[in-house]
Amino acid sequence: MPLMFDHVYYTYDASSPLPSKAIEDIHFTLNEPFFCGIIGQTGSGKSTLVQQINALLRPTQGKVIVGEFVVDSSKKKMKEIKSLRKYAGLVFQFAEYQLFEETVLKDVSFGPKNFKENEEVAVEKAKKALKKVGIPEEYFSKSPFELSGGEKRRVAIAGLLAMEPQILILDEPTAGLDPKGAQEILALFYDLYQNGTSILLITHDMNVVLKYCTSVMVLHQGKLLGMYSPLDVFYQKELLSEAEIDAPDLICLVEQMEKKGFSLNRQNIRDIESFVAEIKKMKGEVK
């Protein structure tokens, strides 16, 4: 099923004396399952864009089609809003602050319970989700406020995983995590993607985009500059400078090597491992 934005505009405080346009004329279609990255400078409208998807913000103009749900500018309350929020789960920037229950396990099962799962199923789902994000069992009965920042973040992510959304939207989920922890979490998202969940990932880490994403949206000052393949986008110097984004080091290295006369297959290079493999292949050819 598609995720579709049909010329969506959103203005904060539209009726106040100080309205501020956050996104303008966003138009795209993504077919599920996708692993789509959203990149752009601070303030380019990434968080605003994703909040239209589960109707936390309703477009000032235009409409969003999420599976079988339609989010538009009408003031009416959406009847299916709960089902929509179960279908498209959103993990916020700094999600660790949303924890509030007495224990980790209770907090994670809070989501499924809200969607009318019975107690046992909810707890089961919570346990599964906590295992996935790598929270060991002895933490289940701890208070979420006793955990470290990184652990809290994992618990918060588990809180949405337990709802088993069809589209999982993540707003900078790895900001502030240690590199190893970040890698683990990203590998988890990739695993979910391969099992059919669609992932929409806001990130400032271009290496992540290059490595995992199947497509990437570039935002600049509230406008969508385009939807690209991550293997193309980082070679487009003009686009990057317009969006004020730096290409990952690996891409710069590949470009430098190409300048020096090496011929590499760009389409194969997504991370260090694939780069090394490509170099090895080249060595084989030379021999």
Add this chain to the structure above:
Amino acid sequence: MKALPIGRYTNYDTFLNRLDARFKLLAMILFMVVVFIHFGSRAMDFTFYGLLMVMVLVFMRIAHIRIRQLLRAIKPMWFMMIFLLIINVLVVQTGEAFYIGDFPIHYDALFNTLYTFVRLILMLAFSLILTATTKPMDLTYALEWYLHPLTFIKVPVHIIAMVISLALRFIPTLLEEADRFMKAQASRGVDFENGKLREKVRAIISLIIPLFVSAIQRSTDLADAMEVRGYDPNGKRTRYRIMHFAKRDVLSLFFLLAFFGGMLALSICGIDFYAFIL
């Protein structure tokens, strides 16, 4: 923010914005006094309420405040007003009455409610005008200036002012945060609008606890940050911005005092224009 009951400061360069905060604070207090005093008769009262309302509208026009903002501030009060009306009708049993069936409804009850209603609107309007045209910091400075004499009886005026200004400073932050937590919990399936009482309570808890935790966290962080930079609550402080009374403040003060004096005189003498006319 949508839910803010009083006006958010808007940075227009109007006459009201330029007036000294100390004057505006005094003006608001005096206007509120006028709102609460009684004149010779009911007709007089409502005449002057009308006059005040016209003044309010003029001020709002000058300060670029829309009527809608005022209406929005009044909106939450409807319920209270209806409740008050019912209580009044049941309790007030004096004066003339008309009957619905056998049930007497006294005019006094209706007027009591109307008085409260009009006064509330006027008070809200004056505070809206004050907060929309005065920076919160300037208001605190003004307050500190008025409280200054209390330092002689060892009241820690400066500390109080600092606490107030910090609290004011963090209102928007807290509201922003509440908005964020609401969205985060809504994403987890919390419904803040519908649901049975039990669900409502849980919804509120899921909002309050993170808010408290982060507010406490924030305040300890802030205290540390202030201490690290050498803040001493008992130290003598100088000020970056010094407030000066300008000519317009003095002139405005003159008009204000004349208006207030006139009102007070009318009230005390209990003069009723309508008695002369009729």
